[in-house]
Amino acid sequence: MYRILEARFLAPDVKLLRLEAPRVAKMRQPGQFVIVRVHDQGERIPLTIADSDPETGSVTIVVQGVGKTTKMINQLDEGDALLDVVGPLGAASEVEDFGTSVVIGGGVGTAIAYPTAVAMKQAGNHVISILGARNRQLVILEEEVRATSDELFVMTDDGSGGEQGFVTTKLQQLLDDKREINHVLAIGPVPMMKAVAEVTRPAGIPTVVSLNPIMVDGTGMCGGCRVLVGGETKFACVDGPEFDAHLVDFETLVQRNRMYRDQERAGLCQLEMAHPKVGPQHHP
Amino acid sequence: MADKLPPKQRTKIPRQAMPEQPALERARNFAEVNLGLDAAVAEKEAQRCLTCADPKCSHGCPVGVQVREVVDLVRDGDYLRAAAKLREDNVLPAVTGRVCPQENQCEGACILGKRFAPLAIGHIERFVADYERATGEIGLPEPASPTGKKVAVVGSGPAGLSCAGDLTLKGHEVTVMEALHELGGVLVYGIPEFRLPKEIVRNEIENMRKMGVNFETNVVVGKSVTIDQLMNDEGYDAVFIATGAGLPKFLNLPGEHLGGVYSANEFLTRVNLMKAYDPEHYDSPVYTCRDADVVVIGGGNTAMDAVRSALRLGAKSASIIYRRGEAEMPARKEEQHHARDEGVTFLTMHNPLQFLGNDQGLLTGVEVQQMELGEPDGSGRARPIPIAGSEKVVPASVAIVAVGTGANPLVQSSTPEINTNKWGYIQADDDNLRTSKRGVFAGGDIVSGAATVILAMGAGRTAAASIHEYLTTGDWPTAE
Numbered sequence: 001m002y003r004i005l006e007a008r009f010l011a012p013d014v015k016l017l018r019l020e021a022p023r024v025a026k027m028r029q030p031g032q033f034v035i036v037r038v039h040d041q042g043e044r045i046p047l048t049i050a051d052s053d054p055e056t057g058s059v060t061i062v063v064q065g066v067g068k069t070t071k072m073i074n075q076l077d078e079g080d081a082l083l084d085v086v087g088p089l090g091a092a093s094e095v096e097d098f099g100t101s102v103v104i105g106g107g108v109g110t111a112i113a114y115p116t117a118v119a120m121k122q123a124g125n126h127v128i129s130i131l132g133a134r135n136r137q138l139v140i141l142e143e144e145v146r147a148t149s150d151e152l153f154v155m156t157d158d159g160s161g162g163e164q165g166f167v168t169t170k171l172q173q174l175l176d177d178k179r180e181i182n183h184v185l186a187i188g189p190v191p192m193m194k195a196v197a198e199v200t201r202p203a204g205i206p207t208v209v210s211l212n213p214i215m216v217d218g219t220g221m222c223g224g225c226r227v228l229v230g231g232e233t234k235f236a237c238v239d240g241p242e243f244d245a246h247l248v249d250f251e252t253l254v255q256r257n258r259m260y261r262d263q264e265r266a267g268l269c270q271l272e273m274a275h276p277k278v279g280p281q282h283h284p
Numbered sequence: 285m286a287d288k289l290p291p292k293q294r295t296k297i298p299r300q301a302m303p304e305q306p307a308l309e310r311a312r313n314f315a316e317v318n319l320g321l322d323a324a325v326a327e328k329e330a331q332r333c334l335t336c337a338d339p340k341c342s343h344g345c346p347v348g349v350q351v352r353e354v355v356d357l358v359r360d361g362d363y364l365r366a367a368a369k370l371r372e373d374n375v376l377p378a379v380t381g382r383v384c385p386q387e388n389q390c391e392g393a394c395i396l397g398k399r400f401a402p403l404a405i406g407h408i409e410r411f412v413a414d415y416e417r418a419t420g421e422i423g424l425p426e427p428a429s430p431t432g433k434k435v436a437v438v439g440s441g442p443a444g445l446s447c448a449g450d451l452t453l454k455g456h457e458v459t460v461m462e463a464l465h466e467l468g469g470v471l472v473y474g475i476p477e478f479r480l481p482k483e484i485v486r487n488e489i490e491n492m493r494k495m496g497v498n499f500e501t502n503v504v505v506g507k508s509v510t511i512d513q514l515m516n517d518e519g520y521d522a523v524f525i526a527t528g529a530g531l532p533k534f535l536n537l538p539g540e541h542l543g544g545v546y547s548a549n550e551f552l553t554r555v556n557l558m559k560a561y562d563p564e565h566y567d568s569p570v571y572t573c574r575d576a577d578v579v580v581i582g583g584g585n586t587a588m589d590a591v592r593s594a595l596r597l598g599a600k601s602a603s604i605i606y607r608r609g610e611a612e613m614p615a616r617k618e619e620q621h622h623a624r625d626e627g628v629t630f631l632t633m634h635n636p637l638q639f640l641g642n643d644q645g646l647l648t649g650v651e652v653q654q655m656e657l658g659e660p661d662g663s664g665r666a667r668p669i670p671i672a673g674s675e676k677v678v679p680a681s682v683a684i685v686a687v688g689t690g691a692n693p694l695v696q697s698s699t700p701e702i703n704t705n706k707w708g709y710i711q712a713d714d715d716n717l718r719t720s721k722r723g724v725f726a727g728g729d730i731v732s733g734a735a736t737v738i739l740a741m742g743a744g745r746t747a748a749a750s751i752h753e754y755l756t757t758g759d760w761p762t763a764e
Contacts, residue, residue, distance in 0.1 A: 023508045037465055043558060043568040044465070068567060084465040086502040216558070216568075219463050219504055220692050221473075222550035223532040228541060233534060238694065252541045255645025259543035260569045 001081040002036075005058055010140040011133075013065040014108050015074045016050070021085045022057030024049070030115035031093030031210065031242055034059065035218040037084040038072050045069050046215045046237070048112040049088060050141075059085075062111030062140070089218045090241045094208070097124035098183035102174070103149070104167050104196060106132045106188020110141050112210055113187040114148075121148045125183070129153070130170045132188065136161030168195045181205050186245065190254055197245035207245040211236045213256055228252045288359070291334055299401035300329040304622075311595050311626035314477040314561055318382070318410075323363070326411040329404050330359035334395055341405055344393030346742030347380075347446065349373045351390055351405055358408055367416035368423025370409065375449035375492060376442065376471075376741065378417060378484045381410025383475060384738045385616050417487055424495050428455035433755045436461060436520040438505040438695060441469025442737045443526035443728025445489070446744030447751070448497045454752050459498040459520075461505055466557060469528055471737070473557040474549070476589050478596065479619075482556075506694035511702075515723060522723045522751045525702075525710060526744065529729035531690040535581065539639030540685070544571050544647035548582070548590045548686035555593050573597035577679050579650055581605045581636055582686030583613035588623050590684045595626055603629040603678070605636055607655050607668040633657075635668065637675065639683060649677045689734050702726070709733060716750035717743065722760045725751055 006018035024034055033048045051060040065071040073082070093116045101120045105113035110131050121127045129149040133139045134157045146152045153170045154162025163170070167188070174181060184207040186196040193209040200207040215225040218237045225236040228249035234240060303319040304310070310317050321329065333355045341351040350369055357366035370377045386392070386406035394402035416422055433456045437444045440462040448458045466472050468485040493499065503509060505527075514520045532547035534540055551570065554560040558568030578594035580587050583606035595602045604623070606613060609632050613620060624630065634652040642648050654674035657666035691708035703711045703720040710726040712719050717727045727743030729735055754760065 023503065027508060041559070041566045043566075084502050086463065086465070086504060087508065089504065089507055216550060216553050217464060217473075219507075219530075219694060221530040221532070222553050223534065223547035224550040226534070226541065233536065233540070252645075256541060256543060258645065259571060 001083060002085040003081045004076055004078055005056075007077045007080075010062065011138050013074065014062060014138070014140055015065070016060060016062050016111075017073070017076065018058050018060045019082060019085055020057055021059050021087075024059050024085060024087045025052040025057045026054045028052040028059060028088040029092035030095065030119045032088035032090045033218070033241060034061065034085050034087035035089060035215070036061075036073070036082050036086075038069060038076075039083055042072070042083070043069055044084075044216055044218070046089070046212070046218055048210070048241075050111040050114055062108055064108040086218065089237060091239070093119065093185070093242055095119040095123050098206075099125065100128065100179070100181050101125040101183040101185070102128045102130065102171065102181050103145075104130045104132070104171065104184065104186040104188070105141075105145070106167060106186075106192040107134070107138055108140065109188030109192075109210075110139075110145065113185060114141055114145055116185055117145060118148045120185075121150075126150050128174070128181075130155060130167045131162075132156070132167035132192065133161075134158065166195070167192060168199050171196060171199050175199070175203060184208070184245075185210075185242075190250055190257070193245060194250040197248070197250075201246055208242050209245040209248060210241045211243060211248065211253060212241065213253060214259065227256075288335065289331055294332050294334060295396065295400050297328060297332050299332070299404055300325045300407070302404070302407055307622075307625035308627070310478065311592075312598070314596055316481055317478050317622055320414055321407050321411045323361075323411070323415070326358055326408055327361065329408055330355045332396060333359070333403050336395055340393035340395060341390040341403070344389045344391075346389065346738045347373050347745050349390070349409070354412065355403070355405070355408060358412060363412055363415045364419065364421060364423055366412045368425075370412055371423060371425060373745075374741070375446055376488045376737075377409055378413035378488055379442070379471060379480060380738055380741070381406055381413050382480050382484070385736055387617070389738065417484075422491055422494070424491060425453055427453050427496050430457065431455040431755065433457065433521045434459070434519055435522045435524065435751060435755075436505075436514045436518075437524045437526060439463075439469055439526040439528060439728075439730075440467040440489075440499065441471065441526060441528050441728065441740065443528070443740035443744040443747075444469065444524065445492065446741035447524050447526065447727070447748045448744075449492055449495065450745055450748030451751060452492075452496050454748070456752070456755060457498070458496075459500055461503040462499065462501045463504040464557065465501050467499055467501060470530075473553045474586065474589070476552065476556055476593050478592065479589065504694060506696075506698040511695065511699045511721070511724060521755055522725065524744075524747050524751060525695055525719070525724065525726040525730060526728045526740070526747075527692050527695055527730045528740075529689045529709075529734040530692045532685070533688045533690055534685055535636060535687060537636060537638050539641055539647070542639050542641040542647045543645050544680075544682045545639055546571070546682070546684045548580070548586045548684050549689065551590055551684045552586070552593065555597070561593075561597055570597070571682055573599045573682055575600045576681045577601045577603075578682040578684070579603045579605050579631075579678055579680040580684045580686055581650075582688070583608065583615055584686060584688070585615045585619055587684075587686035588615045588619040590686050591628050592623050592626060594682065594684070595628065599682075601629060602627070603631050605631045605634050605650065605652060605678070607633065607635040608657060608666065609633060612665055631678065633668070635670065640677065647681055647683055649679045650683055651675060651677050691730055691733075699724075707733070715746075716753075717747040718750065718754075718760070723754070
């Protein structure tokens with residue numbers, strides 16, 4: 001059992017959990033993930049590690065409640081436990097002093113981009129962070145990201161926070177302003193990552209995205225997380241999760257992620273019938 | 285106690301048949317196909333043994349089970365002592381009694397088999413192990429007094445378990461590390477419930493725990509901890525790498541990324557380990573097979589396991605697509621027969637060309653081409669040659685690719701001093717399974733490539749003997 005040391009909502013349906021997992025905490029590098037299982041009949045789901053502390057042996061994950069399992073995780077509190085936490089899995093982010101590095105986080109993707117932003121700053125980059133969300137309430141970890149960034153821009157679809165527009169609106173602006181950008185990391189919903197790739201493609205700016213395909217074991221064994229990158233089949237769990245955005249076949253990724261849509265809906269219905277209060281959960 | 289019959293009379297007894305669930309009934313449930321012999325039948329079968337002075341069966345067994353002694357005890361009705369005798373060489377008798385390809389090993393070497401049907405050693409082995417389990421009086425061997433040495437075993441599949449068992453008996457402190465949440469490796473994620481109930485595997489592992497073996501789940505060696513950390517920080521004196529060959533191969537055909545196309549590993553993991561056959565109680569989904577056309581590409585045991593699982597999930601049709609003939613299939617004949625009896629269609633002499641999908645990105649069919657067999661190729665088997673103009677589409681909403689697996693690179697890539705060959709398998713000395721790194725041994729599929737449970741167990745035993753020698757002498761001879 002992996003004890004939950006801290007649990008709090010960052011935004012509606014988005015919960016931060018700090019777990020006791022000493023082996024993971026000791027080895028984890030930015031960009032890596034864990035696979036967790038909530039209960040004995042549960043599924044294995046991959047979740048990116050937002051932070052870790054080797055001293056206390058804890059790792060932090062940020063979970064958006066979208067399906068049955070993530071909603072169940074979001075019902076857990078300090079003192080509860082996850083049944084299994086395995087990791088750290090995946091390759092670490094490639095971090096070096098690129099010069100100016102733009103780190104883009106969309107919604108809960110911010111939690112995944114954050115540790116890499118910290119590492120980028122530590123490596124000597126001038127870090128420009130762009131956070132995007134549908135509205136003000138859904139922007140997470142703004143203060144944390146601000147603390148590690150040289151510049152921070154918040155973009156909301158409805159203009160309720162920061163500036164109105166998409167993360168790509170801001171990225172395009174920076175390019176139009178002739179800002180020198182040497183590296184872009186974008187993590188968020190697939191359409192957002194795809195849009196970022198299209199913005200940086202003409203300028204040939206190296207751009208990295210973190211993919212979240214369907215996955216079972218996370219160690220290269222099942223092949224369920226296969227993604228097409230530059231026409232080659234790659235396994236996101238061992239070759240990724242980060243890939244060259246200009247080579248990723250996003251269409252295929254979207255299609256594969258839709259594969260279990262019906263079953264997922266059924267699972268969610270089951271959960272909502274068992275726990276009628278599982279609708280949107282709000283932070284105080 | 286039954287008297288030994290004269291040899292002539294022994295050969296007059298026919299080989300006793302294994303009772304099984306009726307084919308059409310079992311094709312719709314996940315309960316075990318083979319039901320096991322009862323005591324009277326097992327004793328009758330044991331009567332057939334010629335009690336050879338130099339029993340070939342033991343030589344044919346990769347772990348060297350003392351078959352004749354076990355069979356003698358069964359004929360005498362002393363099943364518990366038979367079980368204890370079995371356990372001296374085999375930590376997983378209830379498993380191997382079910383999944384060993386006995387026809388190529390103990391039974392393949394049985395002298396009776398020259399003129400008659402070979403002794404049903406596998407069935408007797410299973411009977412003995414099941415009998416012992418039912419009584420709860422497990423004849424576990426007693427470990428030697430503690431040596432103070434610690435060994436880490438990476439992977440809880442058959443190679444790892446067998447090595448851990450032997451080393452524990454020699455008095456070493458052994459911890460088995462498993463990446464998944466459940467112990468057993470391929471025994472739990474790969475082999476379906478109807479061929480090897482998980483309860484059997486859990487029971488054998490529980491016995492090993494009682495013997496003193498330690499287990500740690502959710503540890504991915506190479507990621508959660510490195511080999512160097514195990515040896516330098518955690519005080520392990522030796523490491524045995526038994527990570528298996530778990531990396532699925534794909535065909536690299538157009539459409540292989542469509543929804544509904546699985547590797548056999550993913551399909552079987554979802555069904556076996558994650559219990560996707562019971563969606564009422566378990567959350568892991570599997571793409572629906574109910575009333576679906578399912579095709580499995582490949583002709584090995586894994587392909588048979590996948591196609592028979594699909595049938596049990598309610599498939600309307602479940603077919604094997606294999607590019608050679610049925611005789612050339614690497615699967616055990618028993619499994620092929622079981623599959624056929626259950627209603628599996630064999631589309632042999634056909635090779636897939638591409639996967640076809642709809643605008644939702646979901647599989648709708650597989651285009652295949654007919655083959656004919658030509659001269660033997662590098663593998664010694666007849667080379668399949670495409671017949672031009674024979675293309676056709678087999679409708680399918682689920683396709684399972686079961687064309688083999690490769691070496692998982694996680695451990696090796698984190699420990700570059702361990703030499704690997706060009707396919708990524710670990711290089712280990714044939715006789716003592718030493719790798720190029722002092723104190724580190726490797727065996728089973730991660731060295732040999734995908735093989736059988738019992739061969740992996742044999743490698744585990746070889747490694748245990750070699751590790752014991754290293755721990756006792758400290759010798760690590762370097763190759764000339």
